[in-house]
Amino acid sequence: MFTKFNDGIVVKNNGKTLQIRIVNSKIINVFITDKDEVRKDTIAIEKRKHNTPCNFDVSENSDIITIKTESLSIIVNLNDFSIKFLNLEGLVINEDYNGGVRFYNNDIRCYKKLNEDHYYGFGEKAGYLDKKGENLEMWNTDELMTHNQGTKLLYQSYPFFIGLNKKYTYGIFFDNSFRSFFDMGFESNEYYYFGAKGGQMNYYFIYGENIKEVVENYTYLTGRINMPPMWSLGNQQSRYSYTPQEKVLEIAKTFREKEIPCDVIYLDIDYMEGYRVFTWNKETFLNYKEMLKKLRDMGFKVITIVDPGVKKDYAYNVYREGIENDYFVKDKFSIPFIGHVWPGESLFPDFLRDDVRHWWADKLKDFVNEGIDGIWNDMNEPSVLDGINKTMPEDNVHYLNGYKILHSEAHNVYATYMAMATQEGLLKSRPNERPFILSRAAFSGIQRYAAVWTGDNRSLYEHLLLMMPMIMNLGLSGQPFSGSDVGGFGDDGQEELFIRWIEAGVFTPFLRIHSANGTREQEPWSFGKRCEDISKKYIKMRYEILPYIYDLFYIASQKGYPVMRPLVFEYQNDENTHNIYDEFMLGDNILVAPVYLPSKEIREVYLPKGIWYDYWNGKEFEGGKHYLIDAPIDVIPLFVKEGAIIPKQNVQAYIGEKQIDELIVELYKGSCGEYIHYEDDGISIKYSSGEYNLTDLKFEYVNGILKIYINRIYSGYKNGIKKYKFVFKNFNKLDKIFINDHEYKAENYVIEI
Known part of the structure; x- marks a missing residue:
């Protein structure tokens, strides 16, 4: 028997209490206790004044309760409170193992079936990108410079991870500030578990169609960065x-x-x-x-x-x-x-x-x-x-x-x-x-x-x-x-x-x-x-x-998207990206492949599927392959994907040295490209009350004809860019160029308007 509330249900059985809250159709909070206590969120959860209750249905059949949202089905076994999360097609995304939650004297654990190929997240941890098979702990520690690939404890704790396989993606945030631990298949290839040395079994299951959506939903819970002062992005x-x-x-x-x-x-x-x-x-x-x-x-x-x-x-x-x-x-x-x-x-x-x-x-x-x-x-x-x-x-x-x-x-x-x-x-x-x-x-x-x-x-x-x-x-x-x-x-x-x-x-x-x-x-x-x-x-x-x-x-x-992204964030369907830890994306357009060994002037680089251009010499590469790239001491391998639009500016000694009136816009050859450019004053909080601009930049390229469109989609900042300088990269044939339907002639593949 269960009790339904506006945001979920509560079930009591065999001295335990289970509370399931529907944060939204893809974020489900699970709280299980064997004590007379109420759920406590940590400081990680951003307090929201206007959480709108989400529509959901509940049904009971024998020893099973089923909760359905617009995106998920949650099945609860009343005998042991074990839980399954399914998508609307009936695919099991995540399920408890052997009863799920276990309580010990000063140790709580939640066991899950191990069906994922990769685990990401966990914040600041040594080792490689993928944490499958690892045994991790969360306890902020002044590590004193001795860490290596196998070090467990570092300065920061993020009890959150993303599970990925070929069929689904999800995240789990274990909202417990005690010393916590995550065995991601180290002990067994049948299950993983997470738990803590005290506190509550209070976790959030976060579903997403891909890693991007999981991160977006997770940061809906834990909050997102405010715009930093622009000078903090400088050297x-x-x-x-x-x-x-x-x-x-x-x-x-x-x-x-x-x-x-x-x-x-x-x-x-x-x-x-x-x-x-x-x-x-x-x-x-x-x-x-x-x-x-x-x-x-x-x-x-x-x-x-x-x-x-x-x-x-x-x-x-x-x-x-x-x-x-x-x-x-x-x-x-x-x-x-x-x-x-x-x-x-x-x-x-x-x-x-x-x-x-x-x-x-x-x-x-x-x-x-x-x-x-x-x-x-x-x-x-x-x-x-x-x-x-x-x-x-x-x-x-x-x-x-x-x-x-x-x-x-x-x-x-x-x-x-x-x-x-x-x-x-x-x-x-x-x-x-x-x-x-x-x-x-x-x-x-x-x-x-x-x-x-x-x-x-x-x-x-x-x-x-x-x-x-x-x-x-x-x-x-x-x-x-x-x-x-x-x-x-x-x-x-x-x-x-x-x-x-x-x-x-x-x-x-x-x-x-x-x-x-x-x-x-x-x-x-x-x-x-x-x-x-x-x-x-x-x-x-x-x-x-x-x-x-x-x-x-x-x-x-x-x-909530990262600024510096693993390749799997952008190319989840390309299995070759799933544990690349020595290359990264800066946003979704630039791929960076640092040299990290002494006396090396050639490094192997994997380029995901698509067409890529060497930033330095414009050479074109077909993605989905590995390449040996020359990297003399003054060169880091950099690649830009086809159709990319990269905004730049003239260099200053420091940010704010002079007013930037001109935006340099590099367009990289492709059939089309689109980019949203943001601008504000870079220092005040006025952006939070609408003093910013958003400009949609896009292009189409067919049979030597390039059409560029500049569309201000939001205008609230008066001192924005006054001049655009377009630079065309890798376009080997430009018969005609149109900007907002007006024809322009390029000089040395540059147009100023």
Whole structure:
């Protein structure tokens, strides 16, 4: 017997309760418990004010309940609460194995039949793209640069995966913030399972006709990125640490003198007074306000690191206020927990509390008002240098919505709540500007608050390779804004490795060069003239294709699609793409095949089905095949698909240096092509109230006649593009060219209108 509600059903039997909620016709929430408790969503689920109940039908026959939506049938066995998900044709997409959910003393698991060929997602994980056969865990960990292909625990946790075989695609999001685990066929080739060391069996089944739809539906649940400030897509330079302030200015001036575009310089922990957050070192940054002004005048943004650890020092106002207002995390004896991090003995704000986040936001507001443009949250796993397993004890106490919870539940979401507080502080300081936050640790849903990077890597070719599947799986897990420490953080960099890393890094969503104390300096000019010239070439290329990259962030804000995509995302029906981890797509038009081994000047490249053009020389390739491509030290293999439209702009020293009035539009030969171009002011939040433009660009090419159409489909931004420059690629015959039905003559395959 079941009870029906507006959004689903509840069934009780044999001491267990099953709740099935219909989020929409393709997203089904399953909650099973053997306790007297209500379902709890984590911070990952974006709270929506207007969830419209979805139409569904329920029927009962003997020991079976069937729920039908417009897209799915859900069959529940009342004897053991095992569940099957079927499409409308009756194909079983996903089903429980041997009873499905099992409860142990402090361990919950859900077993599923293993029928899929591939599993993707899981966020920031080492290894290859496809996770079938692997045993994975989710527990944010300060990994300290020792990771390799087999490392299980890293800085971020995304308990979400996508299952794919020849017949169907689906996703499962396990909404549990405790330490969780996913056995994807490691233990058996008959089943996989997921579970956690505590918490609830609360998961979302997400159906999609393809991977794209699964990601779109998953990000409907967990939220999508807001448009970032455009300057955050530019080149960014960092080191642990640039100090004193004269060194910071020297780095900035060198970028401008060498005409290497750069938008951001980072300040690591040495800018602080004894590593106290929201302070400045009175010796090395005595005139920091003057330094910030000079950097601003040169067109640089400044991002400072802010860690959660607050130094224990009663003379220090942040510590004093935190103690007096009882803002810090406590141990099991209700005493403020003390752990050692960079400042020495430190206490940690309980960011899960609303009042603590508001307090932190106020402190941050006062700090950034002095001229800081963004915040870099580090050590926020949270990392405790003398802690058990590198963090605070799991029985430490937090308060969430007024309820006491232990650190075992709060650990994986701590960084996301800190990012929420940081976002609030930046918006308080500049309510009309888009905030930028970079976070090392994360949980599903972090994309609503912060960009991420893959943590402390090393100057190794292995880590250059690891970067690619990590960022691709982060994108599939809802986080489109991610990157790595270009060149490697730890160890001494080398010229060839740095060149190959910058060649790949300029095509990742987030571009930042970063290196550690005591290692070789790692600016683009640090390895000699050859490296400097090649680095400049590719960084300039990044700035040239920024309109294309910015458009991809707009798509991410609307659909949740990754910016940097695995080939399988675009070519799911091409089985050769299903575990390609060393090539990637930038959007749906550009294929990037980095060189990630030393002394290699030829690399094998797989091109999916279709026609592709070599970006550098225009050579045409038939897809569905592997090719050996020449890749001398200054060349990364790049390919553009037929019919592609690529918007570009003239290069600037930094974003906003001058008004961009002309859009360069490259059209690649094909029978037709279409592209939606987005534009806004790049900095304010006015786009959210309609101040943006959407322009539909399309072409048709038949028998030497090229017809181009420019159609403004939404107009809300007055300072948009005034001039178009069309450049025609691989068109070997152009007898006539029409733009919006007016005939034009091309000079050297270029038209300006």
